[in-house]
Amino acid sequence: MPRRRVTRGNLPGRRHPLWAAADWTAGAPAIHTHRVTGPVSLTPPTFDDIQRAADAIHHRLPVTPAWSYPALDALAGCEVVVKHENTQPTGAFKVRGGLALAATLTPAHLAAGLVTASTGNHAQSIAYAARLHGATATIVVPESAPEAKVAAVRLLGANVVVHGPTMTEAVAKAQELAGRDGMTYVDPGNTPAIIAGHATVYLELLTQRPDLEAIYVPIGSGSGAAGACIVRDRLAPDCRIIGVQSSAAPAAYLSWRAGQIETAPCLTRHSGLATGRGFELPQSVIVAGLADFIIVDDAEISDAARVFAHLAHTLAEGAGAAALAGLLKATSHPDRVAVICTGGNASADEIADLARG
Ligand SMILES: Cc1ncc(COP(=O)(O)O)c(C=O)c1O
DSSP: OOOEOOOOGSOOTTSSGGSSSSHHHHTTOOOSSSOOOOOOOSOOOOOHHHHHHHHTTTTOOOOOOEEHHHHHHHHSSEEEEEEEEGSSTSSSSSSHHHHHHHHHOOOOHHHHHHEEEEESSSHHHHHHHHHTTTTTEEEEEOOOOOHHHHHHHTTTTTTEEEEESHHHHHHHHHHHHHHEEEEEEOOOOOOOHHHHHHHHHHHHHHHTTTTTTEEEEEOOOSSSHHHHHHHHHHOOOEEEEEEEEEEEOOHHHHHHHHOOBBBBBOOOGGGGGSSSSSSHHHHHHHHHHEEEEEEOOOHHHHHHHHHHHHHHHOOHHHHHHHHHHHHHHOOOOSEEEEEEOOOOOOOOOHHHHOOOO
């Protein structure tokens, strides 16, 4: 997979007509194929929206640790700040998005029940938030979703519908159920309140460490990376946001590179990164916001998970280790960087694999 190195200065500004929302949807499947009632939009959240999201969730989620480990620094050849989203109550940063979204929903939206599609961590986030707000949640999971994550979603009281081989079919099914039963559809990538919630990771991080020169962010839909770019623009304009994705599910990378929504095979074993097409809203932000986008293979991601376990005493699932894999693959990097350990929901097989040297 070729890598493209760009600087933000090389890219057109967000207002350039090439990046208008219409261009992003050209040639791509429509976002909605059924009547939906949820807050889907192509308008990114503002920095003020992100601060409101932080205010809405901080009493439920303490600030997560951001610190370094001498052995990891030595391996990487720079100071590596690890932002520990694996310590969240659902085991992943996605819980921020569900809680931030729920805080913006009307009583009618909540009473209708929420429906979404996910391979696991967004599912747990919506199930967790729905339970706290007394709403029902229906989660469509693809057949490939890890058993442990599906079990966790059920434990949170959500109805689980297993449908289709990949997220593409699961998303269509969730939209169909929303239209059929009048539920509130929550799009996993094109929901501004969810991006605002995910962005609170970066509000915390850049407040904890305003001196960071680069932040490596794993990308599936790109919602986390979009949030990172919006916060960076306000708090640390010189900090480079670098996306990392698996070569076995490169739809966001290909969309970013082409400047339009692309689809791609979704064969990664790392479920948090398993998307088959770019998402319009995050792409509209990351296209100009990312300084670089690094592609790593699934084995490099598993290697990084082992590095986390051995050198940083940290349990990461594959998607949670992808940022570190990107840093370790980078040919050069600045002296002070952060990697987001986005999730720790490793499967039994992944945990067993950590023991391999
Ligand atoms: C642990 C983990 N890391 C990274 C990602 C990718 O995040 P995004 O979809 O916001 O790009 C996900 C998505 O579910 C995830 O669960």
